[in-house]
Amino acid sequence: MNAGAIAALANAGVAVEVVEETGSTNADLLARAAGLSGPLLLVARNQTAGRGRAGRSWLSSSAGSLTFSLAWRFEGGLPRLSGLPLAVGVALAETLERLGVQVGLKWPNDVLRDGDKLAGILVETQAILQGGVWAVIGIGLNLAMPDELEAQIGHGVASLPWLARMDRDALLAALLDGLAGALRQFERAGFAAFAARWNLRHAWQGEQVCILDGGRVLHRGSAAGVDDAGRLLLDTVDGRIAVLAGDVSLRMKGG
Structure with missing residues (x-):
């Protein structure tokens, strides 16, 4: 190079x-x-x-x-x-x-x-x-x-x-x-x-996922893309929430 x-x-x-x-x-x-x-x-x-x-x-x-x-x-x-x-x-x-x-x-x-x-x-x-x-x-x-x-x-x-x-x-x-x-x-x-x-290009659109932080499950739901601020939209049993970026990992449910 x-x-x-x-x-x-x-x-x-x-x-x-x-x-x-x-x-x-x-x-x-x-x-x-x-x-x-x-x-x-x-x-x-x-x-x-x-x-x-x-x-x-x-x-x-x-x-x-x-x-x-x-x-x-x-x-x-x-x-x-x-x-x-x-x-x-x-x-x-x-x-x-x-x-x-x-x-x-x-x-x-x-x-x-x-x-x-x-x-x-x-x-x-x-x-x-x-x-x-x-x-x-x-x-x-x-x-x-x-x-x-x-x-x-x-x-x-x-x-x-x-x-x-x-x-x-x-x-x-x-x-x-x-x-x-x-x-x-x-x-x-x-x-x-x-x-x-x-x-x-969202690879996991509609998939059931878990949001983890330090190995602890924070949220579960269906991945619904991102909003105009870059927050992950998650459809949970309690409704749609927006997850901020940070020290949070996304994993396939059961993965």
Whole structure:
């Protein structure tokens, strides 16, 4: 992977850096956020301490995965970022669809292929003293998952072996263009511009699910998509409720 080639192939107007190895591209960009002058894509050929939601580890292989983070500055406070991980999911899904891959979305931050996890999204933020906030959007995308790594993960994961054969610079440029376009739309209109597109790809629409927090069941019901704020709509025996994003996991009932 070559930073100059990615930037040249993309139309996003975003600076690009590629490093051979790092612990976490998200952690690196958060540490540098105060000194950034504009959006920056940081790609790691090998990431040794990737993170997922709720402090979970993200395991990846340098040969079979793409691991990268995009730092993007937003004006206003954190409330304006409601639904951002879901909007990123829509951007990934639409980009992959343009490349011939149909995927589904799982609330709040997973991209699925045939029911298994294909990509994960982690958004972390850092406030700016003069106003606004930096959002660091970390993405791990499985392309060709080695059997030994899948065994280490402990559950089925999806892969895209035909995209693994695609030129990595061109693939990253396509992903960057899709993300940058979506983030600029999010700046103008918030998640409301993405809600219908997310619901169109909702992998568990109508399924009976449980909402868990720390292993404890908070709610049970039928998944009914998301609202314009990115909250999961759940039809329960007591009526429809809206579940806020946070340290909450969604699991198939009985799963």
